[in-house]
Amino acid sequence: MARPLIQMALDSLDFDQTVALADQVAPYVDIFEIGTPCIKYNGINLVKALRERYPDKLLLVDLKTMDAGEYEAGAFYAAGADICTVLGVSGLATIGGVIKAAKKHAAEVQVDLINVPNKAECARESAKLGAQIMGVHTGLDAQAAGQTPFTDLNEVASLGLNVRVSVAGGIKPATIDQTVKAGANIIVVGAAIYGAPSPAEAAREIRELVEAAAV
Numbered sequence: 001m002a003r004p005l006i007q008m009a010l011d012s013l014d015f016d017q018t019v020a021l022a023d024q025v026a027p028y029v030d031i032f033e034i035g036t037p038c039i040k041y042n043g044i045n046l047v048k049a050l051r052e053r054y055p056d057k058l059l060l061v062d063l064k065t066m067d068a069g070e071y072e073a074g075a076f077y078a079a080g081a082d083i084c085t086v087l088g089v090s091g092l093a094t095i096g097g098v099i100k101a102a103k104k105h106a107a108e109v110q111v112d113l114i115n116v117p118n119k120a121e122c123a124r125e126s127a128k129l130g131a132q133i134m135g136v137h138t139g140l141d142a143q144a145a146g147q148t149p150f151t152d153l154n155e156v157a158s159l160g161l162n163v164r165v166s167v168a169g170g171i172k173p174a175t176i177d178q179t180v181k182a183g184a185n186i187i188v189v190g191a192a193i194y195g196a197p198s199p200a201e202a203a204r205e206i207r208e209l210v211e212a213a214a215v
């Protein structure tokens with residue numbers, strides 16, 4: 001089994017803290033996600049800063065675009081994003097717009113299935129349009145209400161679509177094994193790393209657990 005990629009969700013609002021956190025976990029993660037609150041607060045200059053600082057890392061900008069897909073995402077691809085996210089609930093026109101912008105920059109699109117009623121249908125239609133990554137995602141507010149992404153992950157991963165499946169939503173060391181076994185290709189971790197006493201140690205532990213589960 002190929003090792004799933006590890007995506008660090010950089011969800012701080014502070015520019016310098018975000019860069020410092022990226023520096024701490026860089027040896028252990030494959031993708032830096034500039035989280036939605038972070039990108040809203042810090043803007044495109046943070047994309048440019050992380051692109052320059054980490055030319056070899058994958059950079060995902062969690063725009064969660066809801067409208068004007070090509071217009072909104074284009075600037076972030078131009079600034080160096082490898083992947084931008086678009087909400088599945090936005091509709092196929094907006095998803096198609098982000099895909100159009102991505103193609104202009106040889107970049108990729110993740111459709112965030114958060115709060116999508118029929119995730120299988122949205123994933124199928126988005127894949128037909130050319131979206132490369134389906135994001136199974138239990139958001140922070142849904143987590144606070146006790147929800148997890150695992151049922152949705154099993155459903156989307158079992159569709160057999162020619163896409164990568166990303167999973168986010170409270171992933172922690174205790175759930176890494178089941179996440180890998182369920183077929184996730186990208187594992188997103190935020191609070192379990194940035195909320196740890198040592199984010200570097202937490203990221204190292206996550207990396208070791210992912211490698212062990214993928215054997």
Ligand SMILES: O=C(CO)[C@H](O)[C@H](O)COP(=O)(O)O
Nearest residue numbers: 009168169170171189190191
């Ligand atoms: O996109 C997000 C919230 O909307 C977070 O980045 C995502 O949920 C990962 O963080 P955590 O591991 O803390 O759930």
